[in-house]
Amino acid sequence: MTLTKTLLATTCLTFVAGIAGAESHGNMADSMTIVSWGGAYQQSQIKAYAEPYMEANPGVTITWDESSNEAVAKLRAQSEAGNITWDLVDVEGPDSQRLCDEGLAMEIDFNEVLAEGDDGSSAEDDFGPSVINECFIPQIVFSTTFGYRTDVAEWNGATPDSVCAIFDTETFPGKRSLEKRPKKNLEWALLCDGVAKDDLYDVLDEDGGVERALAKLDTIKDQVVWWSAGADTPQLLADGEVVMGSTYNGRLFSVIEEQKQPVAMLWDYEVFDFDGWIIPADLPEDRLNRVLDFVKFATDTQRLADQAKYISYGPARASSQPLVGQHADLGIDMAPHMPTNPANQKNFLVNNIEWWSDNQDDVESKFQSWLVK
Amino acid sequence: MTDTAATTATPEDTGPMLAADGTPLKRSLARALRAQKMRALALIAPLLIFVLLTFIAPIVDMLFRSVENQIVSDTLPRTTLALKDWDDSTGDLPGDDIFFAAYQDIFLAAEAKTHTRLGTRLNYEFTGVSSLFRKSGRGLDDIGEVYQDAFKDLDKDWDKGAPWVELMGSDDFVAEAQAWEKGDALPEFELRDGMADLLPLTAVAYEDFARFQRVEEEKSLLKEEPWTLVHTMLFRDLQAQDVSGYSGPRAEMLKAADALVDGGELPPLDVRTTFEKIDKDWMDVDVWETIKMYSPNYTNGYFLNAVDMQKTPDGPAWRDDDERIYGLLFKRTMFMSLVITFSCIALAYPVAFLLSNLPARTANLLMILVLLPFWTSLLVRTSAWKVMLQQQGVINDVLVWIGLVDDANRLVMINNQLGTIIAMTHILLPFMILPMYSVMSTIPQTYVRAAKSLGATNWTAFWRVYFPQSVPGIGAGSILVFILSIGYYITPEIVGGTTGTFISNRIAYHISSSLNWGLAAALGTILLAVVLILYWAYDKIVGIDNVKLGG
Missing domain, CATH: 1.10.3720.10 (MetI-like)
Structure with a gap:
C-alpha cells in the first residue's frame, strides 16, 4: 500500500515538475546524460563546460556516464532497442565517422548550431580542419606521441630527437611500448622506412604496402610491449618497464609535470586526432533542444580555451588558441604543452580517416595475424 | 484396488473402468494429471517467461545475426533482383539496366541515409566499398540535375511542389493535400488514374518520394520539389512514351517537356559513365560480384570468415596466410x-x-x-x-x-x-x-x-x-x-x-x-x-x- 502511494506520489510529482520545467525553459528537458571518457579528461569537461552551464541554468541536472570507449557499440544497441538514453557523447574522430555512416549520429548544421568565434569568424571557419564529417562537433586536438625515460644508462647520454629512434635499437636499446592497433604504427614504420609524409597513404594503398610497414615493425617486434589502454604507457615508463613508448600527450604531461617522473616528451611526427561530441540521432524534441543549448555554450571560444587549464589538449577552435592560459593547479603556462603549439608542430601527421574507414578491417586482420605469429 | 485387479483380469467382460461420474477412469486420471501439470506450469510461468525473455531470447537474437544478411536486399532491392540474371563468370561488367537499377536504389538509400550503413556492411567483405557508397550517395544527384535544370528552364513550375502534385496525384489527394494544415496527419499519396501507364518510371519514383516526405520528413508534398531522380525518370518516360493523348491537369506543361525531350537537345542518360566518374571502382567486376554474392537474405559468409575462409564466386576458399588468425x-x-x-x-x-x-x-x-x-x-x-x-x-x-x-x-x-x-x-x-x-x-x-x-x-x-x-x-x-x-x-x-x-x-x-x-x-x-x-x-x-x- 505504502509503496503504491509513494509510487503514485512520485509519478505525480515528476509529472508536475515536467510541466513546470517545460513552461519555464520553453520546450527543453531538465536533465541530460553526457557520455565521456572518465578520468582527468572528463573532470576537465565538468570544470570547463558543465559547472558554468549549470550555474547559468539552475535546475538542470547533468548525469555523467564513462562509456566513451564502447560508445559506438552501446549507441547501436540503444538504437536497435529503440531507447536512446544518452543525450551527448564524446567520441574520437574515426568513431564519429562510423556513427555518422551508421545513421546513429545526428547531422549538424555547423553555423546554425554552434556559436561563432569571438573574433567574428563563422563556426565552420573557426573550427577549420577539425570539421571532419557532418556529425562531429570538435572539442580538442590531441596527439599521440612518444615519451622516453631520461635516465637510461645504456644510451650513453644520447636523447631521441626523431620518431625513428623507436626503430634504432643500437643507439637506444631497451623495450618500447606501442599500441596494439595498426593505426599510427604503420604510418610511423613507413616514415622511418624512407617514405615521404605525403606519400604514406599511396604506399599503403599499393600491393605490399601494408606488408612493407609490418616488415619494418618486424625489426623491433621482440622489443615491443603492446598496449591497449591509454594508461599503460605512462605506467610502463614510470616503472622502467620500457624506455620509450607512444601514448596521448595529455597522459605524458601528467607523468612529466604532475608526477615528476624522469620522462621527457618527443614532439616529432606526432599524430593529430580530434575528439568531440556527437548528438545521437532521433532524440525527442525537448531533449534535443537542451543538448543543442548546452553544445552551443560548451563549444564557444572561451569554454574551449578554459578546458586547457585542466588538461594539456589543444582547443579545436582557432579563436581559442590565444586565450589558453595557465594550468589551474600547477600554475604553469599551458601553451608550450599544447599539441597545437607551433613549436610542437615542426613535423606532424594527421590520420587519413577516409582511408582508415575503408581499410580498417582488412589491415586490422593482417596486423593481428602478424602480431600473433 | 480389487476393482483394478478385476479389470486387468477380465477387461473384455466389464469394458473400461469407469470413474464415479461415469467417464472412463483413464481419461479422468489423465485430466486430473493435466490440470496438476498446468497448475505447476502456471506457478513457474513467471520465472520461465522471465528467463525466456531476458536470457534466452537475446542470446538467440545475437546468434541469429551470424547468418542474417537482409541489409543488402533491403537497401538495394532492384539491383539485387537485376543481378540475379547477371553471369559473373564471364568477367564482364553488368549491363546498363543493372547500373540503372543501382542508380535508383542508391539514390533512395542516400535520401534515407542507409547507403553508408550498407557500405560499412559490405566493406567487411570487400575493402573500399565503404567510401565507394559514401561518395556515390553524394554524386548520384548529378545525373538528374541536368534534366531538372532543363525542365526548370523550360517552365519554372517543374521546380515546384504543387504542379507536380496536380500532375501526379489523384483529384482526391490534391483536395486533401490542399486542405491539410500543420499538425494534422499527412494524407496518404494516391496516384492519378492512368499515370502508372502514361509515365511508369516517374510514377514509381514519385510514389517513393511521396512516401518518404510523408513518413520521414513529415512535410507537405505541395511545398517540396521532387528529387532529381524523379526528373531523370520523367526524361526516360518522355523518351519512351507518347503523351499526346493526355488531357488531365498540367497537360500543356507535360507536352512542352515532351517536345523538349523529343527535340533531342538534352544529353542522353548515361548512368554507367556517371558511376565511373564518381569512382572508377564501380568498373571493378569484384565490387558487383561482392554485391551479388551477398544478395541473399541469409549468408554463411560470417561463419566462413570465422574459420579463416572467404566467399568467392567459385565457392568457399581459404584466406591468404597473412590474414588467417x-x-x-x-x-x-x-x-x-x-x-x-x-x-x-x-x-x-x-x-x-x-x-x-x-x-x-x-x-x-x-x-x-x-x-x-x-x-x-x-x-x-x-x-x-x-x-x-x-x-x-x-x-x-x-x-x-x-x-x-x-x-x-x-x-x-x-x-x-x-x-x-x-x-x-x-x-x-x-x-x-x-x-x-x-x-x-x-x-x-x-x-x-x-x-x-x-x-x-x-x-x-x-x-x-x-x-x-x-x-x-x-x-x-x-x-x-x-x-x-x-x-x-x-x-x-x-x-x-x-x-x-x-x-x-x-x-x-x-x-x-x-x-x-x-x-x-x-x-x-x-x-x-x-x-x-x-x-x-x-x-x-x-x-x-x-x-x-x-x-
Missing part, C-alpha cells in the same frame, strides 16, 4: 584453457583437502582467505599481477636481490602466455576449490581409517579409497573453470600481450570497435558449439552423473 586463436584458447584448468586442479586439490580435514573453526578461517581474493575486483587482481610479474616487478626484484637472476636478464613473465596462465589460474582458483571442498567434506574419514586398519599404506589409502570419492568435485570444478576461462577476455587483454590473448578478445573487438556483430556472433556460436561438444564428450568419457557441486 581465428583458427590459431581457437586452438590457443582451447589449449590455454586446458592448461589453466589443470593448474587449478593441481593447486586446488591440496587446499581443498586441507580445508576439509581441519576442524571447522580453522577451516572457516582459511576459507575466508580463499574467498577474500574472490571478492576483490577482477581488475585489481589482474593489475596486481602486473606489478608482481613485470620485469621491474616484485618477483624479478627479489630474484635479482638474492642473486638467482642476473640484472640484465630479468625473466619475462608477463605479456605472454605465461602471464595469462598465472593470472587466470589465480583468478579462477576459487571456482575449483569450492566444489572440491564441498565434495571432500562429505567423504567420511572413517573410510580412510578403515583402509589403513586393513593394512593399506598412506598412499594406497588415499589413492584407492579417498581419491575416487573426490573425483566428482574435480569434475565439477574443471567444468566450471574450463567454461569460464574460454570466455575470459579482460585478463588476457591486460596481461596476455600478443601470444596470450584469447578468441574472446577478438569477439570483444568486433562487438565494440569494428561493429562487425555478424562476425562476432559467428565466432560466439562456434565457441558455444565447441563447449557443447566438449561437454558431450565429457559426459561420454567421465559421465555427467559423476559431477557434484556438493553433498
Whole structure:
C-alpha cells in the first residue's frame, strides 16, 4: 500500500515538475546524460563546460556516464532497442565517422548550431580542419606521441630527437611500448622506412604496402610491449618497464609535470586526432533542444580555451588558441604543452580517416595475424 | 484396488473402468494429471517467461545475426533482383539496366541515409566499398540535375511542389493535400488514374518520394520539389512514351517537356559513365560480384570468415596466410584453457583437502582467505599481477636481490602466455576449490581409517579409497573453470600481450570497435558449439552423473 502511494506520489510529482520545467525553459528537458571518457579528461569537461552551464541554468541536472570507449557499440544497441538514453557523447574522430555512416549520429548544421568565434569568424571557419564529417562537433586536438625515460644508462647520454629512434635499437636499446592497433604504427614504420609524409597513404594503398610497414615493425617486434589502454604507457615508463613508448600527450604531461617522473616528451611526427561530441540521432524534441543549448555554450571560444587549464589538449577552435592560459593547479603556462603549439608542430601527421574507414578491417586482420605469429 | 485387479483380469467382460461420474477412469486420471501439470506450469510461468525473455531470447537474437544478411536486399532491392540474371563468370561488367537499377536504389538509400550503413556492411567483405557508397550517395544527384535544370528552364513550375502534385496525384489527394494544415496527419499519396501507364518510371519514383516526405520528413508534398531522380525518370518516360493523348491537369506543361525531350537537345542518360566518374571502382567486376554474392537474405559468409575462409564466386576458399588468425586463436584458447584448468586442479586439490580435514573453526578461517581474493575486483587482481610479474616487478626484484637472476636478464613473465596462465589460474582458483571442498567434506574419514586398519599404506589409502570419492568435485570444478576461462577476455587483454590473448578478445573487438556483430556472433556460436561438444564428450568419457557441486 505504502509503496503504491509513494509510487503514485512520485509519478505525480515528476509529472508536475515536467510541466513546470517545460513552461519555464520553453520546450527543453531538465536533465541530460553526457557520455565521456572518465578520468582527468572528463573532470576537465565538468570544470570547463558543465559547472558554468549549470550555474547559468539552475535546475538542470547533468548525469555523467564513462562509456566513451564502447560508445559506438552501446549507441547501436540503444538504437536497435529503440531507447536512446544518452543525450551527448564524446567520441574520437574515426568513431564519429562510423556513427555518422551508421545513421546513429545526428547531422549538424555547423553555423546554425554552434556559436561563432569571438573574433567574428563563422563556426565552420573557426573550427577549420577539425570539421571532419557532418556529425562531429570538435572539442580538442590531441596527439599521440612518444615519451622516453631520461635516465637510461645504456644510451650513453644520447636523447631521441626523431620518431625513428623507436626503430634504432643500437643507439637506444631497451623495450618500447606501442599500441596494439595498426593505426599510427604503420604510418610511423613507413616514415622511418624512407617514405615521404605525403606519400604514406599511396604506399599503403599499393600491393605490399601494408606488408612493407609490418616488415619494418618486424625489426623491433621482440622489443615491443603492446598496449591497449591509454594508461599503460605512462605506467610502463614510470616503472622502467620500457624506455620509450607512444601514448596521448595529455597522459605524458601528467607523468612529466604532475608526477615528476624522469620522462621527457618527443614532439616529432606526432599524430593529430580530434575528439568531440556527437548528438545521437532521433532524440525527442525537448531533449534535443537542451543538448543543442548546452553544445552551443560548451563549444564557444572561451569554454574551449578554459578546458586547457585542466588538461594539456589543444582547443579545436582557432579563436581559442590565444586565450589558453595557465594550468589551474600547477600554475604553469599551458601553451608550450599544447599539441597545437607551433613549436610542437615542426613535423606532424594527421590520420587519413577516409582511408582508415575503408581499410580498417582488412589491415586490422593482417596486423593481428602478424602480431600473433 | 480389487476393482483394478478385476479389470486387468477380465477387461473384455466389464469394458473400461469407469470413474464415479461415469467417464472412463483413464481419461479422468489423465485430466486430473493435466490440470496438476498446468497448475505447476502456471506457478513457474513467471520465472520461465522471465528467463525466456531476458536470457534466452537475446542470446538467440545475437546468434541469429551470424547468418542474417537482409541489409543488402533491403537497401538495394532492384539491383539485387537485376543481378540475379547477371553471369559473373564471364568477367564482364553488368549491363546498363543493372547500373540503372543501382542508380535508383542508391539514390533512395542516400535520401534515407542507409547507403553508408550498407557500405560499412559490405566493406567487411570487400575493402573500399565503404567510401565507394559514401561518395556515390553524394554524386548520384548529378545525373538528374541536368534534366531538372532543363525542365526548370523550360517552365519554372517543374521546380515546384504543387504542379507536380496536380500532375501526379489523384483529384482526391490534391483536395486533401490542399486542405491539410500543420499538425494534422499527412494524407496518404494516391496516384492519378492512368499515370502508372502514361509515365511508369516517374510514377514509381514519385510514389517513393511521396512516401518518404510523408513518413520521414513529415512535410507537405505541395511545398517540396521532387528529387532529381524523379526528373531523370520523367526524361526516360518522355523518351519512351507518347503523351499526346493526355488531357488531365498540367497537360500543356507535360507536352512542352515532351517536345523538349523529343527535340533531342538534352544529353542522353548515361548512368554507367556517371558511376565511373564518381569512382572508377564501380568498373571493378569484384565490387558487383561482392554485391551479388551477398544478395541473399541469409549468408554463411560470417561463419566462413570465422574459420579463416572467404566467399568467392567459385565457392568457399581459404584466406591468404597473412590474414588467417581465428583458427590459431581457437586452438590457443582451447589449449590455454586446458592448461589453466589443470593448474587449478593441481593447486586446488591440496587446499581443498586441507580445508576439509581441519576442524571447522580453522577451516572457516582459511576459507575466508580463499574467498577474500574472490571478492576483490577482477581488475585489481589482474593489475596486481602486473606489478608482481613485470620485469621491474616484485618477483624479478627479489630474484635479482638474492642473486638467482642476473640484472640484465630479468625473466619475462608477463605479456605472454605465461602471464595469462598465472593470472587466470589465480583468478579462477576459487571456482575449483569450492566444489572440491564441498565434495571432500562429505567423504567420511572413517573410510580412510578403515583402509589403513586393513593394512593399506598412506598412499594406497588415499589413492584407492579417498581419491575416487573426490573425483566428482574435480569434475565439477574443471567444468566450471574450463567454461569460464574460454570466455575470459579482460585478463588476457591486460596481461596476455600478443601470444596470450584469447578468441574472446577478438569477439570483444568486433562487438565494440569494428561493429562487425555478424562476425562476432559467428565466432560466439562456434565457441558455444565447441563447449557443447566438449561437454558431450565429457559426459561420454567421465559421465555427467559423476559431477557434484556438493553433498
